[in-house]
Amino acid sequence: MIFVIVSSCSVVKQREELLKALGIKIKEARIAKGLSHVQLASEADIAVSQVWRIETGKVNVTVVTLYAIADALDVSIYELLDSSRRGI
Amino acid sequence: MIFVIVSSCSVVKQREELLKALGIKIKEARIAKGLSHVQLASEADIAVSQVWRIETGKVNVTVVTLYAIADALDVSIYELLDSSRRGI
Secondary structure: OHHHHHHHHHHHHHHHHHHHHHHHHHHHHHHHHOOOHHHHHHHHOOOHHHHHHHHOOOOOOEHHHHHHHHHHOOOOHHHHOOOOOOOO | OHHHHHHHHHHHHHHHHHHHHHHHHHHHHHHHHOOOHHHHHHHHOOOHHHHHHHHOOOOOOEHHHHHHHHHHOOOOHHHHOOOOOOOO
């Protein structure tokens, strides 16, 4: 039973790290472009609260939203993702 | 009013195209790796029905699932996404 608990904890932890890393990249790109949360939300057509939650790694972002954010930030979607990161 | 209807139709269409294109790339990579739907589902820890729906562009895949699929297919997440595609 312990193995199951340990392995599912590490999955949760990896997932949190993945989403936090993505949130940091989005925040950095937003600041580099000089956009506020409100401006990014408007450009990407998502709620401002969603931008906050994405940037703090609290949201498992969908691919459509990710493309919209990349477009609003004028970056390639590749710049927001880490190709070396393995799945969970 | 017409403009609103027309523009929202094109957004829906773009979204469908984006998800269809992603589904095709995942299917191609799965076949290239010689995995069945069941094997990919098991490796990526998602439901078999989910694999079907993702490959037919019916699911707005989340980033965590996308990393898990890329890992299961032994490809970089970049290979499943189109960097030139603009957001919706």
